[in-house]
Each structure stands twice: as structure tokens, then as C-alpha cells.
Amino acid sequence: MGPLMQSPMTPWPYRIQKIIRETHDTFSLDVAPKDGSAPVTFQPGQFNMLYAFGVGEVPISISGPKPGSQGMIHTIRDVGTVTHALHRLKKDQIVGLRGPFGSAWPIEESKGQDIIIMAGGIGLAPLRSALYALLEQRDQFGEIVLLYGARKPEDLLFTKEFEVWRGKYGVQVKLTVDTADREWHGNVGVVNTLVQRATFDPMNTVAMICGPEVMMRFAVLELKRREVPEEQIFMTMERNMKCAVGFCGHCQFGPVFICKDGPVFRYDRVKQFFGVREI
Amino acid sequence: MKSLESILAHHPFFEGLEAEYLALITGCASNVRFEAGQFIYRQDEEANMFYIIREGKVALEVCPPGKQPITVQTVSDGEILGWAWLVPPYHWQFDAQAVELTRAIVLDGRCLRTKCGEDHTLGYELLSRLLPVIGQTMEATRLQLLDIYGNND
Numbered sequence: 001m002g003p004l005m006q007s008p009m010t011p012w013p014y015r016i017q018k019i020i021r022e023t024h025d026t027f028s029l030d031v032a033p034k035d036g037s038a039p040v041t042f043q044p045g046q047f048n049m050l051y052a053f054g055v056g057e058v059p060i061s062i063s064g065p066k067p068g069s070q071g072m073i074h075t076i077r078d079v080g081t082v083t084h085a086l087h088r089l090k091k092d093q094i095v096g097l098r099g100p101f102g103s104a105w106p107i108e109e110s111k112g113q114d115i116i117i118m119a120g121g122i123g124l125a126p127l128r129s130a131l132y133a134l135l136e137q138r139d140q141f142g143e144i145v146l147l148y149g150a151r152k153p154e155d156l157l158f159t160k161e162f163e164v165w166r167g168k169y170g171v172q173v174k175l176t177v178d179t180a181d182r183e184w185h186g187n188v189g190v191v192n193t194l195v196q197r198a199t200f201d202p203m204n205t206v207a208m209i210c211g212p213e214v215m216m217r218f219a220v221l222e223l224k225r226r227e228v229p230e231e232q233i234f235m236t237m238e239r240n241m242k243c244a245v246g247f248c249g250h251c252q253f254g255p256v257f258i259c260k261d262g263p264v265f266r267y268d269r270v271k272q273f274f275g276v277r278e279i
Numbered sequence: 280m281k282s283l284e285s286i287l288a289h290h291p292f293f294e295g296l297e298a299e300y301l302a303l304i305t306g307c308a309s310n311v312r313f314e315a316g317q318f319i320y321r322q323d324e325e326a327n328m329f330y331i332i333r334e335g336k337v338a339l340e341v342c343p344p345g346k347q348p349i350t351v352q353t354v355s356d357g358e359i360l361g362w363a364w365l366v367p368p369y370h371w372q373f374d375a376q377a378v379e380l381t382r383a384i385v386l387d388g389r390c391l392r393t394k395c396g397e398d399h400t401l402g403y404e405l406l407s408r409l410l411p412v413i414g415q416t417m418e419a420t421r422l423q424l425l426d427i428y429g430n431n432d
Contacts, residue, residue, distance in 0.1 A: 121428035151428040178423045180350045185378050188338065188350040190422040193415075197355065212427040218418065 008245045011051040011096025014039075017071055019091055022157050026122060027087055028063060028075045034094055039072050043104035044129035045236065045264040049244050050074060051096030052085035059241045059259070061126035062100060067136045072097075075125035075157065101244045103264045105130040106234060110206040114142040116198065116228075118219050120149050120191050120211025124157050126236055126263075127210050135169045143205075145172040145198045149191025149215070153177050153184045172198055191215060192222040202227040208264075209235040217275050220267060233267035254279055283308050283384065290331060292359060292408050300401050303394060307387040313337075313377035319360070320371045326363035327389040332356060335381025339373040351423075352416070353378065359412050364388025365395075365405070 006012060018030035029050075032039055042048075042062050051057040058080075064073035078087040089095065107130060115134060119127050134141055146165065150156045156175060165171040174194045176187035187194065191211070205228050209219050216235050223233055239251035239258045246260030254273035256262065273279045284305040287293050293301060311330070313319055319330065319337060330337075336355045342348040351373065354360045363371050365388065395402035 149428075151426065155428065176353075178426070178428070181347050182338075182340075182350070184350065185336075186353075187336070187355065188353045190419045192422075193419055197357075214422065214425060214427050218422060 008098060008101075009243065011049070011057070011098050013094045014072075014097040016089055016091055016093050016095065019089075020073075022075060023155055025079070026075060026077045026155075026157060028073050029086065029089070029095070030065065030071045030073045031095060031097065032071045039070070040100060042072065042100040042129075044107060044133045045104040045126055046100035046102050047126070047244075047263060048072070048074065048097050048099030048101070049241075050076075050082075050086060051098070052082050052089070053094070053096060055085040056082040057096070057098075057242075058082045058086075059101075059244060061129075061236075061263075063125040063128045064132065066132050075122065075128075077122045098244060101259055103262055105133075105208050105264055106206065107133045111137075111140045112142070112204075113232075114145070114200040114205040116145045116147065116195075116200060116205055116207040116223070118147045118191065118195075118207060118209045118211070118223075120215040120219075121151065121155070122157065123210035123212070123215075123236075124148055125210075127208060128158060128161075130208055131165070131171075135165070135171075138169050143172065143200045144169070145174070145200055147174050147176075147191055147194040147198060149176045149178070149194070149211075151178050153180055153186070174198060190218070192218045195219070195222040195226055203229065205232060207233045209233065213238070213275070220274075230268040230271065231266060234264055235267055235270075236263040237265055237270065238263065283310070286333070286384065287331075290357070292331065292412075296404060300404060303401070304386065304391065307390040307394075308384050311383050311385045313381045313383070315377055315379045315381075317377050319375040319377060319381075321374050322371055324371050326361065326369045326371045327387065328385050329362065329364050329388050330360040330383040330385050332358050332360055333382045333384060335383070336378040337381055338376050338378050340376060341373055348374070352419070359409075361388075362409055362413055365392065365409060 013034040014031040015034045016029050017032050020028040047059045047061045049057050050060045060074040063075040076083050078084050117127050162173045166173045176189050180188050207223050209216050237258050241259045242248045242250045244259045246257045251258035336353055338350045339352045340348040340350050
């Protein structure tokens with residue numbers, strides 16, 4: 001029985017084939033099925049439940065690999081008990097994996113449009129797989145803009161790839177950090193301030209946003225100031241997930257479940273619940 | 280080569296401003312250039328200017344005693360640098376240093392302050408343009424204060 005045949009509640013053993021240290025607290029696990037079968041296919045924006053045996057399970061976005069490469073990359077920030085246990089694992093050790101789950105970024109639907117990818121902190125992880133998909137068919141899109149903010153320069157993810165995206169694919173890569181010393185010659189300020197510095201045709205633009213919810217709220221505000229239509233703004237929502245298949249209700253967000261109906265939502269479909277304190 | 284008046288007329292900050300006022304403001308404006316590393320103004324100095332950055336990048340810095348300077352904001356192409364010229368006691372609260380070669384238009388804030396005092400319509404026009412800049416800076420500052428990428432996000 002392969003990964004696709006099993007119950008969605010049963011973790012499948014995956015072997016860690018590579019560990020990538022991204023920043024001081026963030027790492028990536030590149031995993032493949034332990035039995036040597038092909039990894040399940042995924043769409044950019046989807047997530048897996050990763051199980052650190054004996055500790056617990058967490059939802060982790062799929063951040064790669066590049067098209068044509070093997071394995072599945074999960075970029076994880078070491079912030080809690082389970083992610084800390086995952087951080088302690090070594091190459092060739094086994095994790096449990098369920099998934100992929102959830103909705104995807106609208107890559108096909110965005111053909112012919114300009115694209116804004118807007119990420120804060122570890123929010124670049126699920127957007128990197130979207131970026132890979134966009135760049136694989138670069139000529140199908142107009143401007144591609146990456147606006148990315150982090151706390152400090154040393155917290156920026158995937159920095160080695162920025163020059164490739166800029167130079168080889170003509171992506172407008174604009175970075176900012178919340179605070180920096182003089183070693184940093186880039187922008188300082190919150191990520192939404194980058195919107196006004198980007199070149200794109202607002203009416204013909206699809207925006208994909210991922211980051212802390214507060215950041216996304218202001219990102220939407222800034223995009224609307226530039227007159228990007230609400231129905232062309234997509235974002236990933238995050239809530240405490242347990243089952244990942246809409247059984248348990250932990251991730252209910254108004255009338256939807258983040259795990260099953262999301263995590264990628266079109267803004268105009270969730271805006272009435274977005275930023276509501278009680279939800 | 281574009282004239283100063285033409286550059287100012289096409290800048291979003293002055294969009295829709297009456298020609299008479301634009302001519303008056305142009306009279307208070309000149310081109311400036313700052314090399315990378317050059318200070319544009321220093322904390323506590325009198326704030327009698329403001330700048331429209333044409334090209335380049337400027338860091339607003341604060342320097343805690345005994346520590347390295349911390350950049351709290353950068354201002355770049357097309358953006359406005361400085362609003363302390365309009366608010367008493369007219370002193371800069373941060374250091375402004377060019378991060379890279381920066382070309383800007385400098386406006387004489389003291390001259391504009393006087394003219395705003397004489398002509399309140401001009402004062403209203405300038406304030407109504409400057410308030411969104413201040414508001415957006417405050418909004419961004421609040422977000423920075425939240426430290427949304429920290430461990431408690």
C-alpha cells in the first residue's frame with residue numbers, strides 16, 4: 001500500500017534525505033517515502049502533517065522542491081515542542097507524514113497576469129513552491145514581484161535564490177527588515193511599504209500573501225490602496241490544526257475549515273471574518 | 280532635462296496643486312546630491328528642510344549610547360523624507376544618512392512655513408498631503424512595534 005492508498009489519518013513513514021539549515025531558528029527537511037516509492041504529488045500552497053514520533057504532529061507547508069527534483073521540502077521554524085523535536089532529527093531518520101492537504105495557490109488561473117508574492121517571515125516557505133511553479137512557465141506571466149519582509153537581515157529565508165530569481169527570471173525582488181544595523185544596505189520598514197515601490201498593473205495583478213495575520217491585514221490594505229481588486233488577492237490563513245481533513249473542527253474559521261477549505265483563500269471570500277477578534 | 284517645476288508637478292505629493300502654489304513651492308526648491316555614507320541631517324539639528332528622494336536610499340537611524348546605530352526606516356525613490364520642519368519645535372528626531380548615492384529635491388521648510396502662515400489655503404494643501412505620509416509612517420511603526428515575526432506571533 002502506497003501513501004496515496006492509506007487512510008488520511010495514518011502517518012506514512014518518510015526518510016529525511018537532507019536537512020538544510022536556513023537561519024538560526026529555521027530549517028528545512030527534504031523527505032521521501034521510506035519504502036522508496038515516489039513521493040505523493042502536491043500543489044503549491046498545500047501542507048503536510050509532520051509527525052515527530054512520540055512527541056506530536058504539526059502542519060507544515062511544502063516549500064519545494066524545484067520542479068523536476070525528487071522529495072518534498074518542508075521549511076520549519078523551531079518554536080514549539082514538536083518543531084523542536086523535528087529540529088533534533090538527523091539525516092536518514094524517519095518522520096510520519098500525512099498529506100498533502102488543503103487548497104492551492106491559483107497558478108493556472110493567473111496566467112497572463114502580473115503576480116505579486118508578498119511574504120512575511122516564514123510565510124515565504126509556502127510561497128516558494130508557488131514561485132517555482134510560476135518560474136517554470138515564466139513566459140506565461142507578466143511582471144512577477146516578490147515583496148518579502150523579516151524581522152532582521154539574518155532572518156531572511158532562501159537568500160541564495162534571490163539573485164537567481166532576479167537575474168535569470170527577471171523577478172522584482174524587494175526585501176525589507178523591521179530593524180537593522182549598518183551592515184544592512186537594504187530597506188528597513190514593514191513589508192507593506194514595499195507595495196508602492198513595485199511596478200505592476202494593479203487591475204491585471206494577482207496577489208498571493210502569506211505571513212502573520214496582522215501583516216496580511218495591512219498588506220491587503222496597501223494592495224487596495226494601489227487598486228488591486230479584492231477578488232484578485234489570495235492569502236493563507238492559519239489556525240490550530242489537528243486532523244487536517246475537516247473532522248475535528250479545531251481550525252474552524254467562520255463557516256469554513258482552514259485545513260479543508262483553505263489554507264489558501266480568496267480574500268473577498270473570508271474578509272468578513274478576517275481580523276474579527278472573536279473568530 | 281526636466282525642470283524642477285515639471286518634476287514637482289508630476290510627483291504624487293503635489294498632484295492637483297494649483298499652478299500658482301506649485302510655482303511658489305518651486306521657488307523654495309533645489310536639487311541636491313548625497314554620497315553614500317553622507318549625513319543629510321543629524322538628530323536635534325534644526326529641521327528647516329524636507330526632501331523628495333528622486334533616486335537612492337536614505338536610512339533613518341537612532342544611535343543608543345555605546346551601541347551601534349540602528350536603522351529604523353529607509354526612504355527611497357519617490358518618497359518624502361522629513362516632516363519635522365512643519366511641527367514645533369522644528370528639530371530632527373533621527374539621523375538621516377544616505378545608504379547609497381542619493382539624488383533629491385530639497386525644499387526650504389522655513390520659507391514654506393512662512394508662506395503657509397500667510398496663506399492658510401497653501402497651509403491646508405501642504406498639511407493634507409503630509410498627513411497621509413505621517414499616518415502611513417505611524418501605521419508602519421506600530422507594526423514594527425508589534426514584532427510580528429517574533430516568537431510570540
